[in-house]
Amino acid sequence: MNFGLLVSFRNSSRNELSYADLYRKHVDLCVEAEDLGFDTIWLTEHHFVDDGYSPMMMPLAAAIAARTRKIRIGTFVLLMPLHHPIHVAEEATTVDALSNGRFDLGVGQGYVPHEFEGFNIPREQRTRRFREGVEIVRRLFTQENVSYEGQCYTIRNVTLYPRPTQKPHPPIWIGARSRPATERAARNGYHLAGTGAAQARVYREALVAAGRNPDDFNIAQLRFGYVAAKRDKAWDECESGLHYLLTRYGEWIAQANDVPGDEKFAQVPKVGELRRASQEGALGDGYMVGTPDDAIAQIEEIEKYATHLALGLALPGIDPKKVRASMKLFADKVIPHFRRRRGARKKAA
Secondary structure (H helix, E strand, O other), rough: EEEEEEEEOOOOOOOOHHHHHHHHHHHHHHHHHHHHOOEEEEEOOOOOOOOOOOHHHHHHHHHHHHHHHHHHHHHEOOHHHHOHHHHHHHHHHHHHHHHHOOOEEEEEEEOHHHHHHOOOHHHHHHHHHHHHHHHHHHHHHHHEEEEEEEEOEEEEOOOOOOOOOOOOOOOOOEOOHHHHHHHHHHOOOOEEEEOOHHHHHHHHHHHOOOOOHHHHHOOOEHHHEEEOHHHHHHHHHHHHHHHHHHHHHHHHHHHHHOOOOOOHHHOOOOOOHOOOOOOOOOOOOEEEEHHHHHHHHHHHHOOOOOOOEEEEEEOOOHHHHHHHHHHHHHHHHOOOOOOOOHHHHHOOO
């Protein structure tokens, strides 16, 4: 299991920190994650959010790359339809060079209606823009003198510089929810930023059908959470931040209504009721709040179908000092459990 820390650079609705302090403190957390033994920093993107939610990940990736030595840095995910693919490719290879080959490019098509309105991009074009954008980026990574003519983008005789540091190019991940998008990611040979065990099975079956070896590809799973010595302490410290996060995401997903049942995401239990709903299973499996043993139990299930964990411990509005303590406890108690198991398996082999 590759252990990643997902950081979105968010205050709560109270905006406790100035934007400058918020960004500085969370970059510091990313740097500390390397010293604690995390494998990857995952960055995430949304636009026009007053709590500071990071709208531009590449400058953050560059800042983290300049202050770290070995931790990987990835996007989970860049909203491809809102960016010109030439810029995406240029920014990605720049960060790849700055990090000496430690960059992963994760991309998705986006879903929040007001983001497309703000950029004056018709939302119904997002799938076409996404597909064309990913194809252009891949060609720029791997070819010279690239020309492409699509419905959304046309480019003429473009050669990308700097060339990718990683060969043939930085790993490309596709964020997907639907079956067709998942199968398309497999056919095209991209890694998957996924949503659960059922989707992982679809992805692996599609890899095999395309003549690819599933062992050559990675699946990442996103979890939001918080770890403390006692379960009640974890909930006491994170429930307000988790509630705020779920409420904002719930509003966006319900507005988008991309998948049947998405309207239910807007129905978030109140603070004080959230932990009970979680214990009763009403929140699903997208959250990891509790003790190190609780986290270990969940990850043991996740590793049955996924290779990477993107764990959002820096919940909105939680004091960075408390986030740091949660990170350290996770690094001290959870990560070594899986490192020891991996070492034992290698020794047995």
